[in-house]
Amino acid sequence: MKNILLAVTGGIAAYKAIDLTSKLTQADYEVRVMLTDHAQEFVTPLAFQAIGRNPVYTNTFIEQNPEEIQHVALGDWADAIVVAPATANTIAKLANGIADDMVTSTILATETPKFIAPAMNVHMYENKRTQHNLATLSADGYYFLEPGEGFLACGYVAKGRMEEPLQILERLNQYFNNDLPNKKNSKFKGVHAIVTAGPTIEELDPVRYLSNRSSGKMGYALAESLSKRGAKVTLISGPTHLDAPKNVELIPIESAQQMFEAVKLRFDSTDIVFKSAAVSDYAPAEMLDHKLKKQAGDLTVTFKRTPDILKYLGENKHKQFLVGFAAETQNIETYAQKKLKSKNVDVIIANNVGDRTIGFSSDDNAYTMYYKNGKAVELGKHKKVILAEHILDNLETRWQ
Numbered sequence: 001m002k003n004i005l006l007a008v009t010g011g012i013a014a015y016k017a018i019d020l021t022s023k024l025t026q027a028d029y030e031v032r033v034m035l036t037d038h039a040q041e042f043v044t045p046l047a048f049q050a051i052g053r054n055p056v057y058t059n060t061f062i063e064q065n066p067e068e069i070q071h072v073a074l075g076d077w078a079d080a081i082v083v084a085p086a087t088a089n090t091i092a093k094l095a096n097g098i099a100d101d102m103v104t105s106t107i108l109a110t111e112t113p114k115f116i117a118p119a120m121n122v123h124m125y126e127n128k129r130t131q132h133n134l135a136t137l138s139a140d141g142y143y144f145l146e147p148g149e150g151f152l153a154c155g156y157v158a159k160g161r162m163e164e165p166l167q168i169l170e171r172l173n174q175y176f177n178n179d180l181p182n183k184k185n186s187k188f189k190g191v192h193a194i195v196t197a198g199p200t201i202e203e204l205d206p207v208r209y210l211s212n213r214s215s216g217k218m219g220y221a222l223a224e225s226l227s228k229r230g231a232k233v234t235l236i237s238g239p240t241h242l243d244a245p246k247n248v249e250l251i252p253i254e255s256a257q258q259m260f261e262a263v264k265l266r267f268d269s270t271d272i273v274f275k276s277a278a279v280s281d282y283a284p285a286e287m288l289d290h291k292l293k294k295q296a297g298d299l300t301v302t303f304k305r306t307p308d309i310l311k312y313l314g315e316n317k318h319k320q321f322l323v324g325f326a327a328e329t330q331n332i333e334t335y336a337q338k339k340l341k342s343k344n345v346d347v348i349i350a351n352n353v354g355d356r357t358i359g360f361s362s363d364d365n366a367y368t369m370y371y372k373n374g375k376a377v378e379l380g381k382h383k384k385v386i387l388a389e390h391i392l393d394n395l396e397t398r399w400q
């Protein structure tokens with residue numbers, strides 16, 4: 001029997017936590033519940049005590065057993081902690097290491113795996129601070145029980161509803177059956193990964209070049225998440241405004257040709273390649289030694305094809321797992337499927353760059369992962385740092 005510590009915080013969805021306690025108990029989990037002060041404005045400790053048949057914890061300073069420090073012992077007792085519903089306030093406290101009540105003190109004091117089910121008004125959810133805090137928690141290894149879209153108590157029909165108790169139960173079952181990745185025992189531990197990121201720039205003359213809008217954010221987020229999971233990461237990046245993540249080897253390049261050389265050099269000793277850079281398909285046929293002077297009439301420039309890095313990797317891979325990206329403005333699925341086959345890639349992560357609210361320079365994106373075996377996994381719209389976690393979580397369960 002597994003022990004679940006359920007942390008209930010002060011959101012309108014606190015009533016769902018009573019149902020969750022019931023479902024977990026019926027599924028043979030041993031459930032103990034902690035409530036914040038504000039949670040008790042919505043639900044009573046007695047309801048949880050009666051359903052879970054266990055003591056309920058509300059105050060760090062009421063020590064029920066003199067032989068132990070309650071908030072430390074409780075965290076260690078649990079096989080998993082579930083924060084449901086998780087308010088924006090408690091999420092912010094957890095992301096910043098604040099421990100000023102029973103819930104936050106217990107969670108800060110334990111290494112037990114944590115699941116978090118945000119529930120709040122859509123603007124609170126989409127607020128930059130909340131998204132930043134969620135990204136911090138996700139990068140710290142919290143499992144994210146994504147809120148659904150639907151009717152919210154505030155009157156909006158939007159994203160922010162707490163994940164349904166049945167779905168939470170299923171995620172926990174998955175976790176305990178080893179179907180969900182355990183980030184501490186990540187498959188990426190010790191693996192050598194190459195991540196390509198950012199744009200390339202293709203020079204026409206000493207002052208002009210052809211480039212694109214890629215910010216590099218996705219690749220840098222992937223490099224950071226891989227490194228946190230124990231991978232040895234080489235980040236081969238075109239010019240960006242980003243700092244290299246900690247413990248990641250950064251190889252700065254400019255042109256597609258330089259990126260090709262840098263990847264080729266390291267490919268043999270690599271286990272997995274994430275090709276998230278936006279590599280120019282064409283470069284000016286000739287790089288002029290001097291600045292091109294204005295002339296009468298139009299200018300015609302001839303472009304040559306740059307090396308097709310992904311194709312080269314697909315043709316030359318022996319053990320390597322190839323993750324390609326497809327940024328398209330139309331027929332996304334058809335193009336992704338075609339690229340998967342023609343370039344001998346294992347997964348294509350596709351997105352619509354025609355939507356200016358996501359993609360290139362934005363912090364957000366929305367991806368679908370297309371696997372070689374025909375499986376398609378929709379990742380939805382998220383901050384790129386959260387998408388990086390979702391991409392890796394997904395690969396953890398499917399990459400052999």
Ligand SMILES: Cc1cc2nc3c(=O)[nH]c(=O)nc-3n(C[C@H](O)[C@H](O)[C@H](O)COP(=O)(O)O)c2cc1C
Binds near residue numbers: 009011086
């Ligand atoms: C009627 C009502 C409903 C609320 N619902 C939510 C909610 O769904 N999500 C949320 O993050 N905060 C919600 N709040 C605000 C929180 O209760 C408030 O931020 C509180 O400080 C959270 O405390 P806690 O995180 O310690 O439980 C609500 C407040 C009221 C009065």
